[in-house]
Amino acid sequence: MITIDVDMNKCQHYGQCVFEAPSVFKLNNDDKLEFTATADDSERSNVEAAIDVCPMQAITIVE
Amino acid sequence: MSHPVVIVGASMGGLRMAEALRRFGYTGAITVIGDEPYAPYNRPPLSKEVLAETVSHEAVAFEQRDSTADVNWMFGTRVQATDLEHAVVTDVNGDVHPYSALVVATGLRSKRLTVPNGELRGRHAVRTLDDAIALRRELVPGARVVIVGAGFIGCEVAATARKLGCDVTIVAPGTHPMQRPLGTELAAEMQRRHEAQGVTFRMKTAVTDLVGTLAVDGVALDDGTTIPCDVLVEAIGSHDNTEWLEGNDLDLATGVRTTNDLRAVKSTGEVWDNVFVIGDLARFPNPIFDNECRRIEHWNIPTETAKRAAQVFTGNAQGDFRPIPSFWTDQYDNHLLAYGVLSLADEVKLIDGEISGDCVFGYYRDGDMVGVCGIGMRSVVQRYRANFV
Ligand SMILES: Cc1cc2nc3c(=O)[nH]c(=O)nc-3n(C[C@H](O)[C@H](O)[C@H](O)COP(=O)(O)OP(=O)(O)OC[C@H]3O[C@@H](n4cnc5c(N)ncnc54)[C@H](O)[C@@H]3O)c2cc1C
Ligand code: SF4
Numbered sequence: 381m382i383t384i385d386v387d388m389n390k391c392q393h394y395g396q397c398v399f400e401a402p403s404v405f406k407l408n409n410d411d412k413l414e415f416t417a418t419a420d421d422s423e424r425s426n427v428e429a430a431i432d433v434c435p436m437q438a439i440t441i442v443e
Numbered sequence: 444m445s446h447p448v449v450i451v452g453a454s455m456g457g458l459r460m461a462e463a464l465r466r467f468g469y470t471g472a473i474t475v476i477g478d479e480p481y482a483p484y485n486r487p488p489l490s491k492e493v494l495a496e497t498v499s500h501e502a503v504a505f506e507q508r509d510s511t512a513d514v515n516w517m518f519g520t521r522v523q524a525t526d527l528e529h530a531v532v533t534d535v536n537g538d539v540h541p542y543s544a545l546v547v548a549t550g551l552r553s554k555r556l557t558v559p560n561g562e563l564r565g566r567h568a569v570r571t572l573d574d575a576i577a578l579r580r581e582l583v584p585g586a587r588v589v590i591v592g593a594g595f596i597g598c599e600v601a602a603t604a605r606k607l608g609c610d611v612t613i614v615a616p617g618t619h620p621m622q623r624p625l626g627t628e629l630a631a632e633m634q635r636r637h638e639a640q641g642v643t644f645r646m647k648t649a650v651t652d653l654v655g656t657l658a659v660d661g662v663a664l665d666d667g668t669t670i671p672c673d674v675l676v677e678a679i680g681s682h683d684n685t686e687w688l689e690g691n692d693l694d695l696a697t698g699v700r701t702t703n704d705l706r707a708v709k710s711t712g713e714v715w716d717n718v719f720v721i722g723d724l725a726r727f728p729n730p731i732f733d734n735e736c737r738r739i740e741h742w743n744i745p746t747e748t749a750k751r752a753a754q755v756f757t758g759n760a761q762g763d764f765r766p767i768p769s770f771w772t773d774q775y776d777n778h779l780l781a782y783g784v785l786s787l788a789d790e791v792k793l794i795d796g797e798i799s800g801d802c803v804f805g806y807y808r809d810g811d812m813v814g815v816c817g818i819g820m821r822s823v824v825q826r827y828r829a830n831f832v
Contacts, residue, residue, distance in 0.1 A: 390492075392778050394771055395821050396743075399828075411821040425466075431506075432459065432746050435771050437485055440506075 381418050383442040384427060388413075390438035397430035397439060405430060445471060446541045447515070448756070449532055451522045451687070452548030453477020455485065456722030456745035458505055460546050463753030465510040471543070473514045476534060478521035481572055482507065487742055489575040490599040491773050495606050498579045500572060522549075527691045527707075527718060544717040544756055547688065547699060547707070548749075551681035551723050551740070556591060559652050565659035566675045569596055581674040584608030589662050589672040591650055593620035595772050597678035598637065602774040605640050612643040612670055614650060614662070624781075625816065626791030629804050633777070640775055645670070681740075683724060698726035698738040703764050704755045705748055719756065721748035730763045731831050732784060732813060739784070741770040767831045780821065782828045783814030795823050803827070 384404060393413050397405040404427060405415045419427065424441070431439045448464060450457045453475045461473050477483075484503040488494070493502045521535040531541045553568035555561075567578045578600075582588065586609045590597045593615035601611045613620065619630035620637065634644060645664060654661035654669060663669045685695050692709045694700035699720040700708045705727055707718040720726075722745035726738045747766035754760040771780045785791075788806035794815075796802035801819030805812055805827070817824035 392771075392773065393821060394778075394780055395825055396769070398825070407821055407825070411819070433743060435487065435742065437505075 382421060382424055382427065383418050384415060385417075385440050385442050386413065386415055387436075387438045387440075390436040391434075392436055394435050396433040396435060400429040400433055401426035446530070446543040447472035447474045448544045448546065449540050449542035450475045450546040450548055451477075451525075451532060452550055452684070452722070453479065453516065453518060454483050454548065454550055454722070454745070455505070455742070456548035456550065456749055457546070458483035458511070459746045459749035460548060460721060460753060461511045461514045462508060463750045464756065467753045467757040467759050469753070469757050473511075474517065474540060474542075475514055476517045476520050476522055476532070476540070478519065478535075479571060480519045482516065482518065484572055486570070489572065490569050490596050491603060494569075494575055494579055494582070494600070494603045498572070498575045503572065522687050524687055525691065527693075527715060530717070532687075542717075544719065546752060547685075547718070547720040547724060548722050548745070549684035549687070549724060552684055553677065554680045554682055556650060556677050556679065558650055560655070561653065563653050563655045563659045564657060565655070565673065566653075566677060568677050569600055570681070578674070578676065582607045582609055585610065586673045587671050588612070588674045588676060589614060589670060590676040590678055591615065591662075592678035592680070593617060593622075593644070593646070594678060594680070595621060595624075595770075597676070598633070598774055599772060600676055600678060601637060601642050602640070605642060606775075609674070611641070612645060613637075614645045614648055614664065614670075616647060616649055618646055620644070620646075624785045626785070626788065626804065626806065628791065628793065628798065629802075629816065632798050633774070636775065636777055685724065694726075698724040700736050701725055701727045703728050703730070704760065705752045705764070706755070719752040721745060721752050727764070729765060729768075731765045731767065732787065737784070739766075739768045741768050743767075743769045767828065777818050779816060779818050780824050781814060781816035782824070783812070783831055785814035785816060787813040794827075796820055 395407045525532040553570045588604045588609045590613045622630035648664045652663035661669045662672045707715045723740045726736045751764045785806045790807040794805040803817035806814035815827035
């Protein structure tokens with residue numbers, strides 16, 4: 381399992397992460413980010429891709 | 444042993460390239476040579492949130508991943524020249540680095556004003572961490588800040604300087620700020636929003652002279668007026684860092700021309716199999732739009748081009764390279780997000796929301812959508828993104 385953290389003070393809800401790891405990140409009906417705090421190891425590379433595209437560099441994988 | 448992959452430029456493009464080479468299975472040596480004294484860091488916050496607070500390397504540094512721990516990082520080392528025929532680069536110390544593949548990731552530097560009295564102190568640019576550290580010190584409440592240039596970076600610095608209590612005037616040649624990418628209507632609206640925050644615009648004017656004894660205390664304009672100035676910010680565009688590539692028969696007209704696979708092209712049309720160009724400098728054709736070679740100076744491009752170049756190098760590339768250009772900008776509470784190449788449009792129209800509030804504009808060329816840009820309204824903007832997939 382991996383644990384995912386998004387710094388909500390940084391996140392501007394751009395939703396770029398959604399395209400890289402749709403099973404972890406989504407924008408809700410109010411256009412706000414929602415994400416699952418844990419994911420299967422197989423999601424690691426998708427979450428790393430989400431980290432790379434996040435304009436605010438708000439996402440981290442907590443080791 | 445074969446020579447390392449040598450990446451020149453240790454910013455986002457160089458970092459993402461080293462990471463992508465590892466991700467796609469390259470296990471050989473990698474050397475990254477960069478002239479800045481810092482490990483790779485993120486530029487966008489330097490005109491935005493970080494400039495509003497404390498500027499430090501820590502605040503903007505990219506995380507160093509385990510996969511690149513064995514990379515030979517050479518910071519503070521400028522590359523002077525390269526000889527592609529002999530597959531070597533030479534650094535400023537005269538050291539010669541042979542390579543198996545070369546990655547060009549040297550990006551851009553700020554263009555500066557060429558005006559009389561240019562030696563006066565108080566002039567700033569915003570490209571590097573050191574630029575931002577120097578500028579941050581001057582952005583004190585009441586400081587009279589004159590920003591030359593009304594592109595994204597100029598406008599972001601204006602918003603940040605207002606937040607910090609400075610007096611802000613923007614001087615630029617166009618009609619409205621950010622007009623070329625955004626189109627007249629949205630650009631005029633952004634100008635109104637800046638004016639509502641207290642920014643003064645002197646559009647359709649140019650700086651002719653700097654006034655002052657030791658430091659700048661005024662800026663003379665071509666309409667005959669002089670405006671007071673404590674801090675001069677020059678945000679008038681950029682030059683390519685490609686001098687070190689000269690003498691190799693590359694097409695350096697703007698950026699470096701490449702194939703769709705990001706391999707550098709000779710002026711004869713021949714392709715260098717082991718020379719890749721990524722990031723702001725890559726001038727590549729993107730079949731989403733047409734066959735034209737274009738550079739895209741947006742933040743998502745270093746990552747996209749690095750990934751592609753690494754896939755090509757390791758034999759993992761499939762199909763055409765079709766990255767969706769994307770940019771954002773934050774100015775006060777206005778958070779703009781765009782996809783596509785807005786400047787290609789011959790028609791721009793409001794497609795959702797209201798111009799005075801959250802809104803979405805569509806950008807069309809010959810009736811086909813080439814871009815979308817919204818203030819807020821993320822799910823609408825993202826729905827249109829599907830047009831480019
Ligand atoms: C202030 C600012 C705000 C921005 N905001 C946004 C934004 O909101 N949204 C967006 O989409 N984009 C934004 N951008 C653009 C984005 O940051 C760039 O597209 C991105 O940095 C390009 O990365 P790069 O690696 O190609 O080039 P660069 O980041 O320019 O890196 C090139 C590196 O190579 C080094 N170098 C140059 N010549 C040599 C040499 N001869 N030898 C060795 N090293 C050399 C340079 O010093 C530099 O470290 C912004 C840029 C700036 C400056
Ligand atoms: S990409 Fe980053 S800023 Fe955008 S919604 Fe995801 S975490 Fe937030």
